[in-house]
Amino acid sequence: MLNKVLAWSSLAATLLFAGIACLVLWPPEWLRDSQKFVLIGLAVPLLVVSIVLALALLVIAVFRSMFES
Secondary structure: OHHHHHHHHHHHHHHHHHHHHHHHHOOOHHHHHHHHHHHHHHHHHHHHHHHHHHHHHHHHHHHHHHHHO
16 A cells, blocks of 8 residues: 555656646746746656655565565
């Protein structure tokens, strides 16, 4: 159950990060002046969330391997 939650949340964070990357590469007219805010204010926290989720998956995998053997 926990693996499914982590997998879906990791997928959601990846899709959000990809969406923000698309906004930075092809910004609409109203966003052209504040591209740096979008990149720093949104993409960096999502990258941190993705890293934390990856570390959580690693910790879960290590604990599972300890208890299975």
